[in-house]
Amino acid sequence: MKLVVLRMGHRPVRDKRITTHVALVARAFGADGIIISDVSDSSIKEKIIDVRDRFGGDFFIEMGQNWLKVLNNWKNSDGEIIHLTMYGIPLPEIIEKIRVSPKDKLIIIGGAKIPSDVYKIANYNVSITNQPHSEVAALAVFLDQFFQGAEFQKRFTDAKFEIIPAEKGKIVKKANLGDL
Amino acid sequence: MKLVVLRMGHRPVRDKRITTHVALVARAFGADGIIISDVSDSSIKEKIIDVRDRFGGDFFIEMGQNWLKVLNNWKNSDGEIIHLTMYGIPLPEIIEKIRVSPKDKLIIIGGAKIPSDVYKIANYNVSITNQPHSEVAALAVFLDQFFQGAEFQKRFTDAKFEIIPAEKGKIVKKANLGDL
DSSP states (O other), rough: OOEEEEEEOOTTTTTHHHHHHHHHHHHHTTOOOOESSSOOOHHHHHHHHHHHHHHOOOOEEEEEOOOHHHHHHHHHHEEEEEEEEEEEEEEHHHHHHHHOOOEEEEEEESSSOHHHHHHHHHHHEEESSSSSSOHHHHHHHHHHHHTGGGGGGOOOOOOOEOOOOOOOOOOOOOEOOTOO | EEEEEEEOOOOOTHHHHHHHHHHHHHHHHHOOOEEEEEEOHHHHHHHHHHHHHHHHHOOEEEEEHHHHHHHHHHHHHHHHEEEEEEEEHHHHHHHHHHHOOOSOOEEEESSSSSOOHHHHHOOOOSSSEEEOOOOHHHHHHHHHHTTTTTTTTOOOOOOOOEEEOOOOSSSEEOOOOOOO
16 A cells, blocks of 8 residues: 655745655655645755655655646546545544555645645545644644554664664764665 | 643744744644744734634743743743653653653754753653654644544634534534624
């Protein structure tokens, strides 16, 4: 099963840091990659690639594709679409059903203006509380519950740096990469 | 038991949206309020007050206090300090111990540059994975686990608007506030 995040409605400049946080959460919490639709910003891509280079794994990032094309491609390859929105069905009521399905998952994270078609095309509109807060938080809580906390055990391949949990201060382990 | 979030290391302009998301997550996930130390930005405060006015509750926001003073006051009134950091002890190993203590909690959310004293003063340095991601996500996952998902049942007093969960589309209920 593949799980990919689709970030829609990114507003250039204004949303740069929020979208970067969304992408880093996607990676840290176990998504395979992120698609940021309709816009392109090489600085966001560079930031994510830089984290991947240092902390490992093979998380992918794609930008600039049309959102509707992404959704249609996903549907055509028999994948499921899950839209996180404050208007949707509460996560605890639906997470089990979503989790047991073996189909590939596309998780849509929106900004302020999501076209109403997204609500119709999505297999599930899911709310992480019905209060206004943050797409970064919504994605994190969704992935934490979808993967049942697996992010806490997750190890990334080919990491150059690894953080060792500590009660006080910072412990960073540098991988021995031989001649690389 | 009181639970308050302390947002440290806010960089004016650059961190505006991230700090706003941190504050909205704090409110939606059940914190009593947020202190944003060392800086003041009335537009962030206005945004949070506006959400509170529309969606209810009595979440408070304070800005501009010196961070060390906030920590010392908290310690002096016998409260506990929990610092969320990628270098800390994994949440699943420590959350139960934190949860059962009846003491007031101050949850520190940092940015890039947190003084090393914070690691020493904190009762607990807690990691939400040891990967770089987002203080917004870290706070949401911490509060979700601390309150054991209570945010999904939480109702806010005096809300003018309430979102009714829906499978498709948006349902907003406007409160009948009589002559108000």
